[in-house]
Amino acid sequence: MNMIPLALEGAWKVLAAGLVLGAGLPIIYAFAVRGLAMAQGAGAIIGEKTAKPFGKVIWWGLLLVILLAVSYGIAFIVATGVGKAVTFDHIIPWFVDKPKK
């Protein structure tokens, strides 16, 4: 039964990708929300009275990062649907024809 190591190898990769993107993006979003809360101040942060407008910059900046990552995700779904695969050969992810089996 040499399939268990194979499965664990696949699982490990999925876990790693999931932790970076699946946990990473929501956590970035949490920082973004914290920025937005700073910008509002009273009523958003416990015990905070003053608003720090700089928070808006954090909010929009991080949101942009997330949107870029998400559009990559959508591009990935679309690419897979039309028979493309994603390659990381050139560091920047790019789409190529799916290798024929």
Add this chain to the structure above:
Amino acid sequence: MATPCGQPHHERVTTATIILALVVVVALAFDFTNGFHDTGNAMAASIATGALSPKGAVTLAAILNLVGGLLSVEVALTVSNAVVNIQDSKGLPKPELMANGGTMLLLIVFGGLIGGIIWNLATWLLGLPSSSSHALLGGLVGGTIGALGFAGVKWAGDGTKLDGVIGKVLLPSLLSPVIAMIIAAVATRVIFMVTARIEDKFREKRFRWGQVGAASMVSLAHGTNDAQKTMGVITLALVAGGSISSTAVYVPFWVKLSAASAIALGTYLGGWRIIHTMGKGLVDISSPQGLAADGSSATVILASSQLGFALSTTHVATGSIMGSGIGRKGATVRWSVAGRMVAAWAITFPAAAVVGAIMYWIAAGLGGLVGPLVVFAILCGFSWYMWKRSRHNVIDHSNVTDDWHDGTKPEVAVAAHDIIDPHHELDEAQPARPTAH
């Protein structure tokens, strides 16, 4: 097996054509159940936290499933190859199954699909999220066992890659919920640390936006993955029935359109019973947890399809929701509900296989056109019965977000709760409860 060998040629053709038509109808019906069975995977968390209204959520999910389904330009024609030996590597049916206008192959697929539908309906009635892919593959394995015996089943492939029942069904179903759970738990824990000083109301509201985005990704990915399976099965049937040349297999546009539409319609119908269990039964979910859960589901599903790791959307989504409960300090995780759910996962594959095999035997045993028609009638009768039973305790968009039954709340899904979570205290008066279990 009764075969129409003695019949004149044109009669044989007609019989095979009618069986083919039945297979296509049943395949679309399966796709439809696949839709409503899995609405909760993408939308349960958003509905539970109020990020989307129940109707809004199913509408969004339906549209994204339709888009996802239609995006599947290059369809996997070899869906059955993971678990059974009825196709070759190009998606062509095995020649030995092509006798009598492909009747044997058609009946295998027919029995398999019906096994999948019946299991999907039974688990829906009980409000249990179980894997539609496992139901389909289990059904196909059952149909194949019925026709070819155990030798027709690919249990472990050749051992060089993840293949067969063990590699494509068993191992992923053990691993994927745990992976999703870990990711969602980590995300939830860190999110609550980062936002510890933020007022609850502010946090809840802002996180709903993110949650809707993540849920949409899950829906889109679901449409591309699951509608494809039906497209592959219908195409296999068309090749077997001789409607598509066996030298140049392609997926006709009407197959894509009808499969994408069937899954979208099913999604729009909303599997409210399952959404209720996933959204309210496992953990009491807040919107940061919802984002963590949906973010985890979306990436695990996408990363897996990139890495060729087969898994079930349902297992991933359920694992994620559990993880979002584990990751939050002081959150209630209803392990008893989870336990019953896992039990349902474990029996999905064999149960669908048993039904698939029985349906094949009935269809092939009676033979001709009578066999498939009898099986089709059984399916219709069974579906009607399930639907009738579901009317005893209706869960729909109006009460799907009611709290999980704890003995004081209005009766929602008492029967379903009773089966998947029998240790709950139940109200004394339960007029809505069905008489028989």
